[in-house]
Amino acid sequence: MTDIDKALDKVLDKAIDDVLADVLYEALTNWKEHPEKSGIFSDLDGTLSKIAPTPAEAIVTPEMRKVLQDINKKYAVVGIVSGRDSTEARRMVALENLVYIGNHGLEWLEDGKQFYVPEAFNFFGLAGNLASELSDIFNATGYFVERKKLGVAVHYRQVEDKEQAKARIEEVLKPMLAKYPLKQAEGRYVIELKPDLPVNKGDAVTVIALRAGIERAMYLGDDVTDIDAFQALRQLRDEGRLQTVSIAIASDESAPAVMQEADYVVQSVDAAEALLRWMSSIPRVR
Template sequence: MIPRKKPGRLDDVRSNGWLDAMKSSSPPSKKVQKEAGVEDFSDDAKGVYSSWTFKYPSALNSFQQIVSHAKNKKIVIFLDYDGTLSPIVDDPDRAFISADMRSAVRDVAKHFPTAIISGRSRDKVYQLVGLTELYYAGSHGMDIMLPIRNELCTNGSLIKSTDQQGKEVNLFQPAREFLPMIDEVFRTLVDKTKEVKGAKVENHKFCASVHYRNVDENSWSVLAQCVHDVLKEYPRLRQTHGRKVLEVRPVIDWDKGKAVEFLLESLGFINSHDVLPIYIGDDRTDEDAFKVLRGRYQGYGILVSNIPKESNAIFSLRDTSEVKEFLGSLAKTMENQEI
């Protein structure tokens, strides 16, 4: 049973840094991207961003360098969804991928193994993207669908299922035992946050998210306290931060970086020196993947951001329109047999 709030309980979320983390992971709403591109910056902001790109060069401006490094290697593409393939919007249910972006992803997937690794549920991100040519990993990589390969060893986390076309596939779900707990927490969070105007709770199967993009900043502490109180009853769950979202996830040694390694192994590249993985993402949850590629695989992490920030990525793209341009350039280069 969740204990009632007592006077002074908001000190909990302040003392453990939740409010600071919520603010640091939440750029001002005026900087939310539009599909067509970014809003105009002041001269000062443009200068700061330009300086930042010395450390994180544009992947478009560095395209020939990337292509040169890819010679005689197999490129594997990993993509986040929200903020990478679709713009960040106030209502996550309306974060649609454009027809042009879908076409760009389809063209890339014709030439390179391509996977989407999203915090959304795997079924939801497939519904939004609608391309059968891709690999899909939902819940930050805790729910991965891939072709049948009997040689994979996954300690009982692999089950057989069927995809949307009725084809037999493997599902890798390292947090499967947490399903009942996540369902329970989701229902509790919906109930406990219903009085916070603008809050939206989503069930992503192996994690739950509490969006505060439409919550008045003066109410953030109240919302954070609701989540804090609920999690006190679930020591096997932890809370992380995304872009104006609090996420509740199982306490397991798994993240998007581990998902990238698993997918590379599944594709036969785990011990390969002729592979060039490229991961494009915009969120702090993508940093684990950037770190993996920067280390063991000598691959390229590409951060999507129009706001300067520290990252484990090597290159940058300003917004979703630049992501589309980069993917289109990759596909065209392959069609011209330049890789």
């Protein structure tokens, strides 16, 4: 391919992206024109924050924080939906008066108060023992064991041979899954043990959206655990209970299923910020 061909392809790709963006923005006009009856829910890592080598290094930029702050002043409900603990999500975003849903829907912070799915109380104390045991096993360079309130996650993003790392983690977790009432969940170079309860991000978003009495809800996400939220919104739409839209944030690491299950796709965290900036009535930069 010549340099001219590459340049033409780049122009064509941008033109396609612009057309798709215009379709998405048009679809969200009702959200923007009626914020008092609309809700915005979003995953955190990989959606509002760029993926970092370890969870502790991830940040929400001041620019993104300002956009979220402006949105929260206009929309009926704004929810951050994360696999992190809700308290950790709040620390990272550093804004009050948002709903912070943590541990994939098992617990949340609202109006400064902590809430849990009732069955989750049975799992308190288990995470600490598991995190200690796994930290002793995965103490090599590249692994990171994240302790949560209700579970534990083993990150292997920095391990050179990721396929081998994943296989090793799964082998170690196998007897733990047999011994404890836990289930395994996978994300972008992370494998997690969490309570074996029939609750997910979609359940949490559904409950909060319906309770808020809104007419429309949108959800942004980038990972396989966000598919539950995409599917939940689609069901609410099919049932005629809410107008909904789901938006996937693409990356080189994105699982194809995430793109397939979403109504629309944007190409980066920066594109997600631009969309939210437009939703907050700040002039869109093209």
